Amino acid sequence: MHFIRFLKVPTTTSKPSSNIITVSTLITISTDLSEAFYDGNATLRATLRADTQSRQLLASKTVTWTPGLRNIPIQFTFAASKDTASDGIVCISATENRADDMRTLFAGPSESRILSAWSTPFNILQNGSKAEAFVERKLQLSAGKMVRIWEETREDIARHIWPGGLAMTSYLSTLPTPPTGQLSSLTPLLSNPSLNVLELGAGCGLAGIVLHTLLPSTKIIARGGDIIGA
Known part of the structure; x- marks a missing residue:
């Protein structure tokens, strides 16, 4: 089992004279104690969405994890408007072998499964604003039920x-x-x-x-x- 983790939580960079917003983060894919990195190929989809009921997609990109990597920097750039929500959430997930559905978690080799990560909401329009040092996991259960649970990003047990x-x-x-x-x-x-x-x-x-x-x-x-x- 492997986990997507934020090594550096999503952070906003902007200039007062520009409506161009940059949100950057640094992630890894590792085991529970981070003693081993994911030793396979994985396509990751990264999204930045508004923290609103509509969950408007503000930016997205696809990155590739390959054997030997220890981390991947991810950067979103978008043009803000007067209608852009102030708060946003970053999500990083694997396009295959996701470990988010508990009903099928062990349908295949568990060592290749990758658990997705969601950041805390943070102000994406304010320069220097950053997400808190937590990551949210969303675990699908039976009958349409889901458990959403937070864990800390720091390295301890x-x-x-x-x-x-x-x-x-x-x-x-x-x-x-x-x-x-x-x-x-x-x-x-x-x-x-x-x-x-x-x-x-x-x-x-x-x-x-x-x-x-x-x-x-x-x-x-x-x-x-x-x-x-x-």
Whole structure:
């Protein structure tokens, strides 16, 4: 499993006398602890959209990741008008082998799967404005449900999404229809209408959040590092 990460969060550059706006970022594709980079070919689609209900596409480009790369700079340039929304969001995703749909996460080799990345909203019209140091992941579950979860961009072991959490999310993604797979011992537990779950070493609390999303009557306590949530 590999993750698209922002090494430098999207940042706006503009000049007072010009309506030309540049948004730049630096990304990588690596494993969960960034100990290995993606060693394959991948076509990435990068978009800059307005943070509005219409999600207007302001700029886009396609870049190619090849074996041996450690990062790729991405730059958007567009002409702003009086109607241009002040806030925007950058999304980077692979055109193939995306890891965003939990229902098909393990339909093929998991090592070739790439998880997409969304930035926080930021002012794309103000010079020097930048996104916060977080990345949003959007994970598709069953019955049209989606989990949107934030993780930090900094390099540490806290507040991150781990492959184990994604594997559990994939396993749970068919709920309330009983999951299929090698964890048959969980099946009777998941049919309990008053399930109480303690998630330890939660990171972002992904497994607990997904379980509560699909089985709202479940009570979750997630604990990881210095954060506790219920």
